[in-house]
Amino acid sequence: NAGVTQTPKFRVLKTGQSMTLxxxxxxxxxxxxxxxxxxxxxxxxxxxxxxxxxxxxxEVPDGYNVSRLKKQNFLLGLESAAPSQTxxxxxxxNAAGDGELFFGEGSxxxxx
Amino acid sequence: xxEVEQDPGPFNVPEGATVAFNCTxxxxxxxxxxxxxxxxxxxxxxxxxxxxxGNEDGRxxxxxxxxxxxxxxxxxxxxxxxxxxxxxxxxxxxxxxDGLTFGKGTHLIIQP
Numbered sequence: 124n125a126g127v128t129q130t131p132k133f134r135v136l137k138t139g140q141s142m143t144l145x146x147x148x149x150x151x152x153x154x155x156x157x158x159x160x161x162x163x164x165x166x167x168x169x170x171x172x173x174x175x176x177x178x179x180x181x182e183v184p185d186g187y188n189v190s191r192l193k194k195q196n197f198l199l200g201l202e203s204a205a206p207s208q209t210x211x212x213x214x215x216x217n218a219a220g221d222g223e224l225f226f227g228e229g230s231x232x233x234x235x
Numbered sequence: 236x237x238e239v240e241q242d243p244g245p246f247n248v249p250e251g252a253t254v255a256f257n258c259t260x261x262x263x264x265x266x267x268x269x270x271x272x273x274x275x276x277x278x279x280x281x282x283x284x285x286x287x288x289g290n291e292d293g294r295x296x297x298x299x300x301x302x303x304x305x306x307x308x309x310x311x312x313x314x315x316x317x318x319x320x321x322x323x324x325x326x327x328x329x330x331x332x333d334g335l336t337f338g339k340g341t342h343l344i345i346q347p
Contacts, residue, residue, distance in 0.1 A: 158337075165239070165322070165337035166279070181333055213278055221267050221326055224335070226278035 125149050129214050129227035136204045136234045144199040144230050146214030154217050155197040156181075156224070157189065159210040166213065172197055173220065204234045238262060239325050241338040248313055249346050255309040256341045258323030267326035268299055268306045272319045273340065279322055282308075310343075318345045 127148045136142055146155065156171040168181030172191040186208060188200045201208060214227040241258045248254045260268075268285035283290060285306045289298040296309040306325075310317055323338035
């Protein structure tokens with residue numbers, strides 16, 4: 124039972140580099156989310172999707188882009204990484220917007 | 236006032252004791268409430284939903300007080316394995332996919 128899988132789990136970037144985080148879920152969920160978690164802060168929503176081909180901005184979208192070309196995948200891109208984007212990124216999915224969230228194991232990103 | 240507030244702790248509690256902590260929310264129109272558990276360096280996982288009538292799951296009891304705008308979590312006969320961070324989650328925007336607001340968490344340490 125894979126659930127929600129994130130890759131990569133760890134990455135170190137230099138300022139200005141780009142990268143993409145991949146989230147895959149095998150539960151046929153409509154809704155997918157990207158959150159970031161920083162020390163002393165709650166989980167904050169970056170972007171989300173309510174279905175294949177749709178994306179929407181969350182609370183902290185600046186500096187990130189997303190795509191949901193396939194229902195099972197939700198990609199988070201950083202076009203030009205900044206040290207402020209050093210964080211733990213969690214992908215999550217659920218069947219309905221208000222239901223239980225299923226999280227991936229997280230991706231730890233460090234931007235130097 | 237922040238949308239969702241929790242005492243960060245840590246709460247240091249001896250094994251077998253009862254511990255309770257609250258979470259306050261600012262939006263009186265909030266409709267859904269949850270407790271998630273997050274172990275160190277792991278992803279959050281749903282512990283329980285919080286219903287208007289309160290609910291109990293084994294040693295865990297969650298209650299909602301709409302008049303005072305807080306939810307509570309009570310853990311009886313605490314176990315070492317209960318050590319974790321407990322996240323209060325409130326849907327503050329009428330049930331929409333972007334409406335979940337996470338508290339910063341309460342850190343609980345059960346001591347032998």
